[in-house]
Amino acid sequence: MSFADLGLSEELLKSVSAAGYTEPTPIQEQAIPSVLMMRDMIGIAQTGTGKTASFVLPMIDILAHGRRRARMPRSLILEPTRELAAQVAENFEKYGKNHDLSMALLIGGVQMADQVKALDEGVDVLIATPGRLMDLFERGKILLTGCDLLVIDEADRMLDMGFIPDIETICEKLPTQRQTLLFSATMPPPIKKLADRFLTNPKNVEVSRAASTNANIEQFKIDVPARKKREALRWILDNDDVKTVIVFSNRKSTVRELNKSLQRYGYRTGEIHGDMDQPARLAELALFKEGKINILCASDVAARGLDVKDVSHVVNFDCPWHPDDYVHRVGRTGRAGAKGRAFTLIAPDDKEALDNVEKLTGSKLPAFDFKAHFEKNGTPVAEEQPEKKARPPRAEKESVAEEIPEKPKRERKPRREKSEREPRARREEPVEQGEAGVWNGPVPEFLSISAL
Secondary structure, three states: OOHHHHOOOHHHHHHHHHOOOOOOOHHHHHHHHHHHOOOOEEEEOOOOOOHHHHHHHHHHHHHOOOOOEOOEOOEEEEOOOHHHHHHHHHHHHHHOOOOOOOEEEEOOOOOHHHHHHHHHHOOOEEEEOHHHHHHHHHOOOOOOOOOOEEEEOOHHHHHHOOOHHHHHHHHHHOOOOOEEEEEEOOOOHHHHHHHHHHOOOOEEEEOOOOOOOOOOEEEEEEEOOHHHHHHHHHHHHHHOOOOOEEEEOOOHHHHHHHHHHHHHOOOOEEEEOOOOOHHHHHHHHHHHHHOOOOEEEEOHHHOOOOOOOOOOEEEEOOOOOOHHHHHHHHOOOOOOOOOEEEEEEEOHHHHHHHHHHHHHHOOOOOEOOHHHHHHHHOOOHHHHHHHHHOOOOHHHHHHHHHHHHHHHHOOOHHHHHHHHHOOOOOOOOOOOOOOOOOOOOOOOHHHOOOOO
């Protein structure tokens, strides 16, 4: 099947062809016709399946006819993170270049004045994170009564980040008669409840088992003490043919520390996490995409939906607390049919998180055999390790033990007698003779006035 068979316009087909795509992915093949028919839809698909284009392409054709009004967006796309929102905006610019559509991006970390100005001019597509959208709505800068199409993307991630109450509030402000599309990698009960409440007779599209990982990704676990994790990470970077890699950590502080540590060892690294403002995050991501850095230390803000080509490896420095995040993290590699490798460093504290991941995915992560890898690749590092364990020899310890009894044989008495026979040049005047119980010998140096 080709994109032309899906009912898209000629102008849109030209844009798709110019972007280098000829055949739709399974999620696009099933979703696009239903969206064009103005049906509500629930799309369940793992990351990297082309989900974004499955709603962006039909939305462009739907919005091609109509008139925009100030402060009243015609459609709304909700994204959990700034990076995902920016990426969806890039897709609209790429596919909508042959259409006269206006778009606004409402995300935190950037000046609000420019966003308000765009809304005042009227937009066809509003792409927003829930927090910034609610902020502008409460300030009276935006009206949602003219929004006829709503997309809730990465709904399970919205749940993890605590955005579900905000989404419910937003849905209540929208017109009752509208088209709603909900996309998620998994369907936990709260998301099912949200869909039942706000979607009408939705079309269900599922292209893969929930929480499954890409078959093109080789996945391993490495059992390592917590204090040895950085050493293990450097070993992977040096020995596993790493071209580009995203290193995920659970904490933002760990992301910063890892980035600084790797830079001290001479690696070309960058970082991205929630404490950075949006321009800084986009700048680091641009450096990574352009190849100016090949290692990106990241928190889970980079785990969902970011499409960076040719990421050869993913390393979980920490096993994720939420097992769903594991699927999305490793999904940054092995995209578009390419092969990828994913390593997860497992310290004793990570055992419970690993059990949850393996329970969700339905498979055990194989342990990576360093010794077999050394033998296969002939790396000299294997010979260096036993030498560190071999010292100190037992014979040396025994010889030291034999010397211990000899120490008491060294007598210091003669020295003391000698010092008494040869008094030091600097001596205090003796105390007067004849006082009972009073020392009339030389005054000890530590009691002398000069010592004080």
